[in-house]
Amino acid sequence: MSKDFTDQRLSYEKGTLDSQQLPSAPLDLLQVWLDEAIAQAVPEPYAMSLATCGADGQPGVRIVLMREITESGIVFYTNYESAKGQDFTENPNAEVLFFWHEMQRQVRIRGRITKVAQTKTDAYFHKRPHDSQLAAWVSEPQSGVVSSREVMEARFAELKQQYPEGSHVPTPEFWGGYELSAHEVEFWQGRANRMHDRIVYSQQQGGGWMTKRLLP
Structure with a gap:
């Protein structure tokens, strides 16, 4: 049995992404978009899809909750012995995706995973x-x-x-926080006729960021 969805379409017309009005750092723009999502009562706007890949080469994706935006990335908490925790041990590279349907926006963040300090984990756990x-x-x-x-x-x-x-x-010894330190962040704003706005920030060797517009 199959189901055809090729006639299901939605025109995206709720916003724009102007490359001339971007902050110098991507996490500043992430904070702005997140604040706007909260103001518009988007359900759990800090929920994100987390993609990992372990030594077996098999990708895994699941929803987790971001709990902090730092100067270098984002923080979330989980079980160290979980499948994603095992993936981090074997391959610390990961990507997260935020999607706010109500605002026709998404953000992709690529980076490297490290554990946060135990004091930070304890503070959040309690x-x-x-x-x-x-x-x-x-x-x-x-x-x-x-x-x-x-x-x-x-x-x-x-x-x-x-x-x-x-x-x-x-605090369980097998539970705690991870930080995804970003090295590439892409912002996507849906536009009419599938002419979407896509701006990607790439971290440079000195720590600064370069931006480029991508074709939709």
Whole structure:
């Protein structure tokens, strides 16, 4: 059984990307676009698709939540023993994609992955809701096979007894933050007739950025 979507089309006419009005650094423009997405009530505008590739050469993509924009890149948190964590160990190169359908915009960020400092991980972990902290302990290892939902729920219940609301939950040693340090960032603004605006920032050897317009 097949389904034909070739007649489904949408004209993109909600904005432009003027190469004469760009900030010198791409993460400044990312912050501007993110602030505009928040102002327009885009659902979870900090959600991004994270693409990795390990030693087996098989790409993997999943949604994760960006938690910080730094001077050099973006920060997110996950299980170090997860499939993506294993990919980072084997190949620290990765790419993320933000897509804000309501604004007809997307941003691609390519770069290199490193772990953040343990103090930063601890600070973020203890900002999370109490039950989210417990859930991190349930996922050991993340993506590991579990015999049933009931096994997960039982482990969660045990942890709630061990660490009642208001108590200190230790940061799991297998959980923490990663920073993607950007070396290439592409901004895409949908335009009518598929004549989209695409501007790419490429980091230069001295640390500055060069911009180029790409064909759609």
